Amino acid sequence: MITYALYFSIGCFALALLFNLYRVVRAPGVTDRVLALDTMAVDAIALLVLFGIWEGTAIFFEASILYAMTGFVATVAYGKFLLRGDIIE
């Protein structure tokens, strides 16, 4: 039963990543692009964790922690740049 739930969940997040990629490529505004990139990082974390369950190893958690941190820092840097035209003043 877990296997089928995993299939469903991986399919959902893969489709979600495709939606995000579409939003990155064609976006009405620059904030939408940044938001789509942030969501891509979050969905990639979910896919990493799901692959960890699939393989039965705990080795992917470090990778997902790194993904979470760099994703957040990137989003804040983009937001700061959009707000002030500069990142570190």
Added chain:
Amino acid sequence: MDLFWEILISALLVIGGFFGLVGSFGLVKLPDPMTRLHAPTKAATLGVGAVLIASMIYFAAFRDSLTLHELMITLFIFLTAPISAHFLAKANLLRNVDRTTLTRPEGEGDWAVFTPLSDTSAEELEEAAEAERDEAR
């Protein structure tokens, strides 16, 4: 007992996948930038949280190794999602919204985005305090 854990993990995985998909679909579907901000920062965060908790229960129940890494990632995402959403909302307010059509916030002052000294760094604040001290002297 194994069946109970299997049902719980499967339910969490399905819920997580569904909410993750809804969050990203909302990013494509919703009509204007401020509403589009809602979908990924709330639904997708919940979806990822559900998947992470499912992973934690799976490793505790079937692999006999309770790790709290997932809880840490969940906490981190739940803490950082509102911050990035707030940054993007401010950027959106600055770039896309016509200032004359905005209602004013309650109390004194204007929106923080449009007030020049509201988003200052610590250094600038120190400089301002120093200038004030010089003036007092």
